[in-house]
Amino acid sequence: MGDETAPVEALIRTETGRAGLAAVLDDPSGAVIGLDFDGTLSPIVPDPASARIHPEAPAALLRLGELVRAVVIVTGRPPLQALALGEAPGGPALADVPGLVVLGHYGLERWEGGDVTAPPPPPGLGRVRAELPSITRAFDGVLIEDKGRAVAVHTRRASDPEGALLALGEPVAKLAAASGLIVEPGRLVLELRPPGMDKGQALRAFLAERSARSVMFFGDDLGDIAAFDAVATSGLPGVRVCSGSAEVTRLVEHADAVVDGPEGVVRLLRSLAAAISPAGA
Numbered sequence: 001m002g003d004e005t006a007p008v009e010a011l012i013r014t015e016t017g018r019a020g021l022a023a024v025l026d027d028p029s030g031a032v033i034g035l036d037f038d039g040t041l042s043p044i045v046p047d048p049a050s051a052r053i054h055p056e057a058p059a060a061l062l063r064l065g066e067l068v069r070a071v072v073i074v075t076g077r078p079p080l081q082a083l084a085l086g087e088a089p090g091g092p093a094l095a096d097v098p099g100l101v102v103l104g105h106y107g108l109e110r111w112e113g114g115d116v117t118a119p120p121p122p123p124g125l126g127r128v129r130a131e132l133p134s135i136t137r138a139f140d141g142v143l144i145e146d147k148g149r150a151v152a153v154h155t156r157r158a159s160d161p162e163g164a165l166l167a168l169g170e171p172v173a174k175l176a177a178a179s180g181l182i183v184e185p186g187r188l189v190l191e192l193r194p195p196g197m198d199k200g201q202a203l204r205a206f207l208a209e210r211s212a213r214s215v216m217f218f219g220d221d222l223g224d225i226a227a228f229d230a231v232a233t234s235g236l237p238g239v240r241v242c243s244g245s246a247e248v249t250r251l252v253e254h255a256d257a258v259v260d261g262p263e264g265v266v267r268l269l270r271s272l273a274a275a276i277s278p279a280g281a
């Protein structure tokens with residue numbers, strides 16, 4: 001896990017990660033910094049609507065945004081929701097990060113410079129909205145989150161969160177298949193969402209669009225493994241940073257660095273900016 005005073009180099013534990021970091025530090029104007037939102041920039045809380053970005057994350061990203069080619073948020077949230085939850089009291093907001101791009105809904109919706117571009121919502125959502133409550137009704141505390149082009153089933157507030165998640169797996173998968181959707185599993189959540197896009201494809205396309213020369217991606221959840229794979233197969237020097245938690249351990253084996261949740265992510269972002277531009281520290 002991260003250490004407040006550690007220089008950024010000390011946090012990297014693999015050879016490929018060290019080469020990736022060296023490339024970012026030697027040539028920051030060619031670097032793309034990508035980050036997941038929930039669990040990476042925003043601490044996990046029981047109610048998805050009450051999530052808020054770590055209060056010091058926007059300032060850390062704002063500073064980095066001035067130094068690198070691009071900062072991109074790649075999230076399962078709708079972009080405008082991530083931006084709303086990215087407002088920190090009394091400080092800069094996520095939307096203030098220079099040149100920020102938000103790739104929401106796993107890359108299907110894009111926010112840039114105040115504009116959102118998105119394909120039409122999938123037709124199967126109507127069926128999901130109609131039938132899902134009869135599937136979840138048996139589980140106390142299970143929450144349905146309607147995200148406009150996807151619907152998430154959250155079990156964090158159920159009396160037995162893991163048990164409810166397991167029991168809901170099969171009926172939710174059947175409903176998703178019958179509705180032309182896929183199931184995206186996450187932290188005590190099953191999301192019914194359109195196929196054809198994931199965080200890996202989204203990140204890969206963004207790196208090509210920006211002619212990136214290096215990449216660093218921060219994630220905490222199963223959906224971020226595709227983005228980690230995109231870093232590994234991009235042909236660019238890259239660093240995969242896991243925002244560590246006891247809840248999801250599968251990312252650790254794919255990561256070049258493991259930090260202590262959003263707090264550790266913010267510390268690493270600050271160390272990175274200080275290493276790129278010591279004068280601004």
Ligand SMILES: O=P(O)(O)OC[C@H]1O[C@H](O[C@H]2O[C@H](CO)[C@@H](O)[C@H](O)[C@H]2O)[C@H](O)[C@@H](O)[C@@H]1O
Nearest residue numbers: 037038044045046047048051075076156187189
């Ligand atoms: O890709 P992400 O930015 O990580 O978004 C993934 C999902 O995150 C949200 O759910 C998670 O965070 C909630 C708030 O902390 C928590 O209550 C929940 O248990 C987590 O699964 C969000 O609600 C989903 O819509 C996102 O798809």
